[in-house]
Amino acid sequence: MIFTKSVPVLVENSPRKKNQHKQPKNFNKNSVRRRESSRNNSSNHHQSFHSTPSAMSTTTLIDEEQQQRQQVRSALLRHWTWLDRARLHTFHFWLFVYSLAQIFLFHYLCHRVWSFVYVFFCAIFPALVLASIVLIRYGQLEFSRKRLRWFSLISSVSFPVFLWLIHLPLISEFRVKQERIAELASLSSSLAICTLYQFFVLPRHRRLFTFLSLGFIICNTLIIGIFLYIYNDQLAFSESPILAVIPLFIYQLIVLIVGIICDSNSASSRQAIAQKLTEAIQRRDELEQLKNRQDQLLLSVIPPYLTDKVSKSIFATSSAADFSKQGTTQMKLFHELHVQVHDNVSILFADIVNFTQLAAQLVAKDLVKTLNELYSKFDADAQAIFEKCLN
Incomplete structure (x- = not known):
């Protein structure tokens, strides 16, 4: 290491002593004139282009807001897609078990021999549900949103058809067994479960499944009313079909209202989740901006090869402080010195x-x-x- 101390350095060459006091005055006048002209030019430049930075700032703010909205939208879509996929898979598995149990129970309770065609049509629904379970479980996530909607629609439409098909043996024996009240109660309970199922499959499509449930309630009421009107003369206790249809309609309508209330509560929870996710993304963007500013500040003061070391040491010190509050580790008394050794260096002290x-x-x-x-x-x-x- 060579240490040298230099003689005081003159910025202006002044060989003569006579002009030593005159040159700084001339230099000052010229420099002042240059500074005034540069200030005038810079002020004119700022006045002429004053609108451009404001327009650029507004466009950048709009771009940042659009980018942030796009991030929130993509995160929410990904979250709801995974959630709908898990929900639909669970309910389809329940529907498969429920359909097999219904086939077994009605085959055991009905004292008649079923035909092969009837069993085949009843087995179509469990097979369809099983295929839907496999496709939902092992399908690709990129194309699953539309597929999930179609799976939910197919299961919502085919479920009441299966219930009517499975109850046909008991309905056809109304005139023989005279157990109309029990059979209608069983059918009403199954149709109520079907109405609730339509709300639980995909709750984000509330209007679609509300109108679908209303349509099924009206169709179920009309079918039962027509059947009771046709076979009313053959029953032991003949009464008006309206008296039997109205309780079924009110029962399903109450179940529909309960489903709408539950779906509105889940909608409020989904809105709260979306708000929290938006705040989290905004906080993440703010932290990223602060980190970029910190890195720029460090790079403006410290060389790049020392920036990583300093940032790592700061992170290690902060983490050690957090652990020391818990009593796991001990704090260091001195900070690390990030010194780089240089050979054959001369240091110049100049005035x-x-x-x-x-x-x-x-x-x-x-x-x-x-x-x-x-x-x-x-x-x-x-x-x-x-x-x-x-x-």
């Missing part, structure tokens, strides 16, 4: 004459540029002297 006046007259950017040129000349002269010494 610049009239540096205070120079700093007052020049802008910071011009001052740094001037000092950089000055020290570059020092380095060039030192390199030339070193080469001469080698020769």
Whole structure:
């Protein structure tokens, strides 16, 4: 290591003593004129282009808001797709078990031999549900939104058809067994479960499944009313079909209202989740901006090869402080010094004459540029002297 101390350096060459006091005055006048002209030019430049930065700032803000909305939308779609997929898979599995149990129970309770065609049509629904379970479980996520909607629609439409088909043996024996009340109660309970199922499959499509449930309630009421009107003469206790249809309609309508209330509560919870997710994404963007500003600040002060070391040491110190509050580790008394060793280095201590006046007259950017040129000349002269010494 070579330490050299130089003679005070003059920024202006002044060989004569007579003009030593005149040159700084001329230099000051010229520099003041340059500064005034540069200020006028810069003010005119800012006035002429004043609208451009504001327009650019508004466009950047709009772009950031659109990008943030797109991030929130994509995150919500991904979240709801996974949630709907899991929900639909669970309910389809329940529907498969329920359909098999219904087939077994009605085959055991009905004291008649079923035909092969009837069993085949009853087995179509469990097979369809099983195929839907496999496709939902092993389908691709990119194309699953439309597929999930179609699966939910197919199961919602085919479920009441299966219930009517499975209850046909008991309905056809109304005139023989005279157990109309029990059979209608069983059918009403099954149709109520079907109405609730339509709300639980995909709750985000509330209007679609509400109108679908209303349509099924009206169709079920009409079918039972027509059947009772046709076979009313053959029953032991003949009564008006309206008296039997109205309780079924009111029962299904109450179940529909309960489903709408439950779906509205789940909609409020989904809205709260969306709000929390939006706040989390906004907080993440703010943290990323703060991190970028911190990195830029470190890079403006510290060289890049030391920035990573300093940031890692700060992170390690903060994590050690967090652990020390829990009593797991002990804090270090001294911070690490990130020092890099350099060989064959000469340190120059230079005093610049009239540096205070120079700093007052020049802008910071011009001052740094001037000092950089000055020290570059020092380095060039030192390199030339070193080469001469080698020769």
